[in-house]
Amino acid sequence: xxxxxxSLEDIDSAQNALEVAIDGYxxxxxxxxxxxxxxxxxxxxxxxxxxxxLGDQGFCAAALxxxxxxxxxxxxxxxxxxxxxxxxDTVAPAEDMAMEHPNLEAWRALARLxxxxxxxxxxxxxxxxxGNLQDPPADPIDAYLRLHLLSHRKVxxxxxxxxxxxxxxxxxxxxxxxxxxxxxxxxxxxxxRAEGQEVQVHLIDKFPRMLDYVVPTGVRIxxxxxxxxxxxxxEGTTVMHEGFCNFNAGTLGSSMVEGRISAGxxxxxxxxxGGGASIQGTLSGGGQETIRIGEDCLLGANSxxxxxxxxxxxxxxxxxxxxxxxxxxxxxxxxxxREISGADGLLFRRHxxxxxxxxxxxxxxxxxxxxxxxxxx
Numbered sequence: 457x458x459x460x461x462x463s464l465e466d467i468d469s470a471q472n473a474l475e476v477a478i479d480g481y482x483x484x485x486x487x488x489x490x491x492x493x494x495x496x497x498x499x500x501x502x503x504x505x506x507x508x509x510l511g512d513q514g515f516c517a518a519a520l521x522x523x524x525x526x527x528x529x530x531x532x533x534x535x536x537x538x539x540x541x542x543x544x545d546t547v548a549p550a551e552d553m554a555m556e557h558p559n560l561e562a563w564r565a566l567a568r569l570x571x572x573x574x575x576x577x578x579x580x581x582x583x584x585x586x587g588n589l590q591d592p593p594a595d596p597i598d599a600y601l602r603l604h605l606l607s608h609r610k611v612x613x614x615x616x617x618x619x620x621x622x623x624x625x626x627x628x629x630x631x632x633x634x635x636x637x638x639x640x641x642x643x644x645x646x647x648x649r650a651e652g653q654e655v656q657v658h659l660i661d662k663f664p665r666m667l668d669y670v671v672p673t674g675v676r677i678x679x680x681x682x683x684x685x686x687x688x689x690x691e692g693t694t695v696m697h698e699g700f701c702n703f704n705a706g707t708l709g710s711s712m713v714e715g716r717i718s719a720g721x722x723x724x725x726x727x728x729x730g731g732g733a734s735i736q737g738t739l740s741g742g743g744q745e746t747i748r749i750g751e752d753c754l755l756g757a758n759s760x761x762x763x764x765x766x767x768x769x770x771x772x773x774x775x776x777x778x779x780x781x782x783x784x785x786x787x788x789x790x791x792x793x794r795e796i797s798g799a800d801g802l803l804f805r806r807h808x809x810x811x812x813x814x815x816x817x818x819x820x821x822x823x824x825x826x827x828x829x830x831x832x833x
Contacts, residue, residue, distance in 0.1 A: 460549045460550075460551075460552040461549050461550045461552065461553060462552065462553065463553075464553075467515050467550055467553075470515065470549075471514050471515040471518050474515075474518035474519060474521075474522050474546070475518050477522070478518070478521060478522060478525075478526075478527050479527060480527045480528055481518070481521065481527050481528065482527070482528035482529070482587065483514055483517060483518075484517055484521075484530075484585040484586055484587055485510065485511060485586050485587060485588060485589055486508065486509060486510045486511070486585075486586040486589070486601065486605060486610070487509050487513075487516075487517050487520065487583070487584060487585045487586065488505040488507060488508045488509060488583070488584055488601055488604070489505070489507075489520065489535065489540065489543075489559070489562070489563055489566060489581065489582070489583050490503045490504055490505040490506075490566070490581075490582050490583075490584070490597070490600065490601070490604075491503070491504050491566050491569050491570060491579055491580070491581060491582070492504075492534075492579070492580045492581075492582045492596075492597065493574050493576055493577050493578070493579060493580075493634060493635050494577045494578050494579075494580050495576065495577045495635075495636070495637035496577055496637060496640075497637060497639065499596075499626050499637065500580075500595075500596040500597065500626075501576060501577060501626070501628050501635035501636070501637065502596075502600065502628065502634075502635045502664060502669075503582060503596060503597055503600035503601070504600075504669055505584075505600065505601060505604040505669075506562040506565065506566070507558045507559050507561075507562040508601065508604045508605050508608050508610055509559065510605060510610040510611065513559055515547060515550065516543075516547055516559040516560075517585075519543045519546040519547050520543050520583055521585070522542075522543075522546065523539040523540075523542045523543045523546075524539065524583060526585055528587060529585070529587035529588075530584075530585060530586050530587045530588065530591050530594060530598065531584075531585050531587075532582065532583070532584045532585075532594065532595055532597035532598050533582065533583045533584075533597075534580055534581070534582055535580075535581040535582055535583045536581070537567060537570060537571075537581065540563060540566070540567055540581055541567065543563065544560065544563050544564060544567070547559070547560050547563075548560065566581060567581075574634055575631075575633040575634050575636070575648060575653070575655075576629075576631075576633065576634050576635050576636035576637065576644070577635075577636075577637070582597045583597075584597050584598055584600075584601040586598070586601065586602075589611070589615065589616035589617065590616065590617045591617060592617045592618075592619040592620050592621075593617070593618065593619075593620060593621050593624050594624070595624050596624055596625055596626070598624070599621050599624050599625055600685075602616060602618060602621075602686070603663070603669075603685045603686035603703060604669065604670060604685070606686045606687065606688045606703065606704060606706075607666050607669070607670035607672065607685055607686060607687060607688065607689075608670055608672070609672060609688060609689075609690065611688075612688060612708070612722070613688050613704045613705050613706055613720065613721075613722055614704065614720060614722070614746060618686075618703070618704050621703075622662060625662040625663070626662065627660060627661065627662055628660070628661065628662070628664070629641050629657060629660050630657070630658045630659050630660070630661065630664050630665065630668075631655050631656060631657050631658060632654075632655065632656045632658070633648065633653065633655050635664070638660065658681060659681060661684075663684040663685055663686065663703055664684075664685050665680045665681060665683065665684070665685065666680075666683045666684060666685045666686070666687050667680040667683065668680070668685075669685050670685065672689055672691075673691060674690075674691030674692055674693075675689045675690075675691065675692075675693045675694070675695070676693075676694040676695065677689075677694075677695045678694075678695060678696050678697040678699070679695075679697050679698075679699075682695065682697075682698075682699060682700045682701070683695055683700070683701045684701070684702055684703045685703065686702075686703025686704055687701040687702065687703060687705060687706050687717075688704075688705070688706030688707070689701065689706050689707055690706070690707045690708050690709050690710070690711070690725075691710070692709060692710025692711070692725075693706075693707045693709075693710065693711050693712075693713065694711075694712050694713065695713045696712070696713065696714045696731075698714060698715070698731060698732065699713035699714050699715060699716075699717075699729070700713075700715070700716045700717065701713060701717045702717060702718050702719040702721075702737060703719060704719050704720055705717050705718060705719050705720055705721045705722070705737065706721075706722070706723070707722075707723045707724075707725075707727075708722055708723065708724050708725055709724060709725020709726060709751070710725055710726060711723050711724075711725070711726065711727050711728065711729070712728045712729070713729045714728075714729060714730055714731040714732075714733070714757075715729040715730055715731060715732055715733030715734055715735070715755060715759075716729070716733065716734040716735060717729060717735055717737075718734070718735055718736060718737025719737040720737045720746045720747070721735045721736075721737050721746070721747050721748070721749070722746075722747075722748045722749070723735075723749045724748070724749055724750045724751040724752075724753065724767070725751045725752075726751050726752040726753075727749050727750070727751060727752060727753040727754070727755075728753070728754045728755065729749075729755050730754065730755050730756050730757040730758075730759065730773065731757045731758070732757050732758040733755040733756065733757065733758065733759045733760065733761070733771075734759075734760045734761070735747055735749070735755070735760075735761045736760070736761065736762045736778075745779075746764075747761065747762070747763065747764050748764045748765075748798070749761070749764070749765045749769075750764075750765050750766045750767035750768070750769065750798075750800065751767045751768070752767055752768050753765050753767070753768065753769045753770065754769075754770045754771070755771050756770070756771055756772045756773030756774065756775070757773045757774070758773060758774050759771045759772065759773055759774060759775050759776065759777070760775070760776030760777065760778070761776075761777055762776075762777060762778035762779050762781075762793070763777060763778075763779050763793050763794055763796075763797040763798075764797045764798045765798070765799075765802075766798050766799050766800035766801070766802075767800045767801070768800060768801045768818060769799075769800070769801065769802050769803070769804070769818075770802075770803045770804065770818070771804045772803070772804060772805040772806065774806075775804060775805065775806050775813065777793055777804055777813070778793065779792065779793055779794040779797070780792050780793070780794070781793040781813055782812075782813065783796065783804070783813050783814065783815050784812055784813065784814045784815065785815055786815065786816060786817045793813075796815060799815075801817060801818045801819055802815045802816065802817065802818065803815070803816045803817075803818050
């Protein structure tokens with residue numbers, strides 16, 4: 457191995473040599489090295505990935521694959537300190553080049569962290585390769601990489617399979633001291649208190665708070681408990697105290713979130729989810745329908761939404777609009793709301809005297825009649 461690389465061509469040559477030496481090697485779509493917490497009875501309680509890679513960092517991927525004898529597809533590994541050091545030594549000659557080396561910095565920090573104790577169990581270095589984002593999560597190591605890819609904004613919601621993720625994750629007691637097994641937690645907490653360590657329980661759930669693992673740039677989050685790991689919050693997003701964002705859901709631009717963004721829901725740039733508003737997600741109703749809100753939309757306070765909205769739409773405060781709600785259109789036709797799912801420029805309101813739900817055109821050009829193509833939205 458050379459002492460240093462002085463050009464991208466040197467790195468490309470080194471990467472090629474590693475890849476050729478691995479029989480049948482196929483570069484992963486995504487990969488990362490992380491640190492897991494293993495509970496006393498053995499389950500993986502969490503995995504933290506400080507750096508995640510999607511379609512890049514091929515030299516680091518090949519170095520890691522070499523020490524793990526990984527050739528192709530999706531796979532997860534428990535990683536020894538010696539193996540990680542071998543991967544670090546392979547990549548280290550690239551440090552002399554004036555460029556960022558996020559994986560190398562993270563791997564060294566993880567090697568140090570692996571030697572420190574964990575209050576809720578023991579720490580274990582892990583690695584994950586994803587050969588196809590449409591493969592379902594295989595285990596917690598795999599699932600946590602997908603959640604990190606979402607919250608690091610590497611993949612948009614619905615951009616990869618999350619099928620069966622609840623089956624591979626376990627309920628965890630999330631605390632200021634880290635994750636703990638639910639079983640025998642009270643005895644564990646008492647023992648820690650006897651050592652002078654105060655334990656504050658944040659929640660019991662399969663998913664931790666996003667901010668304990670990923671802090672995205674350019675966002676405001678008023679209450680960390682209300683944003684799950686796996687939420688995708690674009691720059692310019694504000695989540696207020698009563699706002700909520702589930703995993704595999706989120707915003708695609710600057711948005712104000714004062715209501716609920718359920719799993720599988722995407723909110724477009726410039727849209728506002730008003731206080732107490734709720735958007736139906738994919739975890740209820742069979743998990744088949746996905747709801748998208750276009751740009752510059754407003755969900756009024758305490759409203760509800762069970763269809764998609766196009767751009768520049770408003771749902772008035774207090775109106776819960778489900779797919780089966782009968783709606784009077786601008787041309788006075790009456791249809792189920794699902795028939796106009798995804799239409800632009802509509803104001804949905806309930807007539808204050810008749811109680812009828814109406815869809816009014818917000819401008820003359822916004823209503824062009826029913827479009828059958830919208831059914832697939």
